[in-house]
Structure formats: structure tokens, C-alpha cells
Amino acid sequence: VSFAAGMAGAQTYPERPINLVVPFAAGGPSDAIGRLVGQSMSGTLGQQLIVESVGGAGGTLGAARVAHADPDGYTLLIAHVSLAAGASLYPNLTYDTATAFAPVGMINQGPMVLLARKDFDAKDAGDLIQKMRDGGEDISLGHAGVGSNSHLCAVLLQEAMGAKFTLAAYQGTGPAMNDLMAGTIDVMCDQSTTSIPQIQGGTVKGYAVTSAERMEALKDLPTMQETGLDGFDFTIWHGLYAPAGTPSEIVNALNAALQVALDDQKIRDRFAAVGTSTLPADQRSPEAHDAKLQLEIKTWQQLLGTNAQ
Numbered sequence: 001v002s003f004a005a006g007m008a009g010a011q012t013y014p015e016r017p018i019n020l021v022v023p024f025a026a027g028g029p030s031d032a033i034g035r036l037v038g039q040s041m042s043g044t045l046g047q048q049l050i051v052e053s054v055g056g057a058g059g060t061l062g063a064a065r066v067a068h069a070d071p072d073g074y075t076l077l078i079a080h081v082s083l084a085a086g087a088s089l090y091p092n093l094t095y096d097t098a099t100a101f102a103p104v105g106m107i108n109q110g111p112m113v114l115l116a117r118k119d120f121d122a123k124d125a126g127d128l129i130q131k132m133r134d135g136g137e138d139i140s141l142g143h144a145g146v147g148s149n150s151h152l153c154a155v156l157l158q159e160a161m162g163a164k165f166t167l168a169a170y171q172g173t174g175p176a177m178n179d180l181m182a183g184t185i186d187v188m189c190d191q192s193t194t195s196i197p198q199i200q201g202g203t204v205k206g207y208a209v210t211s212a213e214r215m216e217a218l219k220d221l222p223t224m225q226e227t228g229l230d231g232f233d234f235t236i237w238h239g240l241y242a243p244a245g246t247p248s249e250i251v252n253a254l255n256a257a258l259q260v261a262l263d264d265q266k267i268r269d270r271f272a273a274v275g276t277s278t279l280p281a282d283q284r285s286p287e288a289h290d291a292k293l294q295l296e297i298k299t300w301q302q303l304l305g306t307n308a309q
């Protein structure tokens with residue numbers, strides 16, 4: 001693309017539909033958040049954001065797809081903590097996580113929930129944790145691939161409980177949730193966004209939240225800390241990304257559309273109902289989210305070690 005053509009593109013952007021890559025299977029939290037925010041952004045931008053599911057390898061296949069796409073604003077990524085953690089867990093990534101993306105902005109942050117199949121015999125969180133400790137490898141835990149939030153939560157739980165479970169990898173927590181509902185796996189740690197509807201529907205049981213504070217939308221559930229897992233505190237986030245090199249006019253146009261979505265009371269109410277929230281406006285700029293991503297890459301490197309898989 002010549003400089004002149006690039007400028008013209010930025011001025012008339014967007015002229016055609018935009019691909020929004022969701023790096024996990026349909027039916028999971030990334031898909032749900034992506035569709036909700038994407039629908040609002042489509043209205044603001046006057047072009048459809050079309051969700052493309054590219055699951056696998058803990059979100060890194062979808063991230064690679066966007067890292068190598070043309071930086072023209074027509075291929076975007078919704079990603080979360082796994083984008084940062086993947087830098088330490090996958091030795092053969094085809095992109096450098098710290099430099100391959102132009103962050104558009106942070107979308108939301110929220111806790112995860114420890115869930116069990118509905119016929120698991122545990123009367124409360126303390127009882128479940130005791131049974132998980134005692135059961136060890138007899139306990140099957142579903143997750144969305146190495147480095148996904150649900151996997152990182154499992155790693156933190158194993159460490160905090162001093163136990164090792166039998167981990168089952170899926171392409172997203174959508175399909176893992178289906179197996180939890182069917183009772184073919186015992187437990188899972190999933191984001192509140194998809195956990196709360198299932199807990200309320202009685203298809204799975206919720207036991208404890210991963211954040212340091214209780215969650216307004218599930219007030220009855222204790223925190224992990226309350227149940228004796230000292231210091232346990234895991235809050236996840238989602239952000240929106242374009243490939244590095246995307247003109248700043250385009251990144252800013254996308255950020256402006258994202259802000260409209262995040263300030264929409266209907267979306268804020270939907271977020272609140274499923275236990276997640278937007279951030280203050282000053283933390284949602286492209287610059288602020290880039291700083292957050294860089295910090296998270298370092299944090300997970302310290303926690304996991306380089307190529308700790």
C-alpha cells in the first residue's frame with residue numbers, strides 16, 4: 001500500500017465489513033463479549049463486524065492470524081489475559097506479542113468462578129476444595145487450552161491447593177461447559193460472563209469466585225481467599241487489537257466506536273448482570289491498553305517463566 005493510498009484508506013475507513021477474530025470456540029466468553037461489543041461498534045461505524053472463530057492453542061492461533069493480517073483495520077482481534085501469558089508459554093509463536101499488535105482499547109475486566117457438574121457431591125466451596133485436594137488426578141478439570149484464562153486459573157488452583165488434577169483441553173470454554181453440563185468432566189474455572197447464566201439455570205453449580213472481593217452478581221459465593229486459599233486473586237480482562245502498523249486514524253476511529261459501546265447503558269447493564277465491568281475512560285485509550293498489555297506480558301513471564309509450558 002502506498003503512503004497516499006494508506007492515507008486515503010484511513011480517511012474513508014471503514015468501507016467494507018470488518019473481521020473480528022475470536023480466538024476461542026463459539027459459545028464461550030470471548031465470543032459473547034465480542035458479539036455484544038461488535039454489534040454496537042457495527043452500528044457506530046456503519047459497517048458490520050463479522051465474528052470469525054479461530055480457536056486452538058490457547059488463543060495463539062487466532063492471535064497469529066491477526067498479527068499477520070494487513071494493518072488496514074479490516075482484521076481485528078478480541079483477546080484477553082491469554083495473549084499476554086501466551087508469550088511465556090509458547091516457544092514457537094510466529095509473532096512477538098509485545099510488538100505485533102496495535103491495541104485499540106480495553107473492554108472489560110471481571111472475575112472467574114469455580115464450577116462443578118451439578119451432581120458433584122460438595123455442599124459448599126470448602127467441601128469442594130477439600131474433595132478436589134483429596135481427589136487429585138481423579139478430578140477432571142476442563143479448560144480452553146494452555147494459556148487460556150481457564151487454564152491459568154487451573155494452574156493457580158493447583159498451586160494454591162497443592163494438588164494436580166487431570167486437565168482436559170478444549171478449543172474454548174463453550175465446549176468445555178457443554179461437557180460440564182453433561183457431567184463428563186467434574187470442574188472448571190470459567191469467566192463469570194458465561195458461568196452466571198448456567199448457575200442461574202441450574203445446569204452447573206457455582207462455588208467460589210477468583211477475585212479478592214465478592215461479586216455483586218453472585219453475592220452468595222465466597223471468594224477463594226474466604227475459603228482458605230490465601231492470597232488467591234485472579235481477575236481477567238479483554239481488549240481489542242489491530243495488527244501493528246495500522247494507521248493511527250483507524251485505531252482512533254475504532255477506539256471511538258469502542259467507547260460508544262462501553263458507555264452504552266444497555267451494554268453496561270448486560271455486563272453488570274454477568275459480573276463484569278468496563279474500566280474508567282482513562283484506562284480505555286489505545287496507549288493505556290498498550291501499557292497494560294506490556295505490563296501483563298512481564299507479570300506472566302515472572303509467574304510462569306519464559307516458555308514455561
Ligand code: MLT
Nearest residue numbers: 028030148149150172173
Ligand atoms: C473462551 O472464550 O472460551 C474463553 O475466553 C477461554 C478462556 O480463556 O478460558
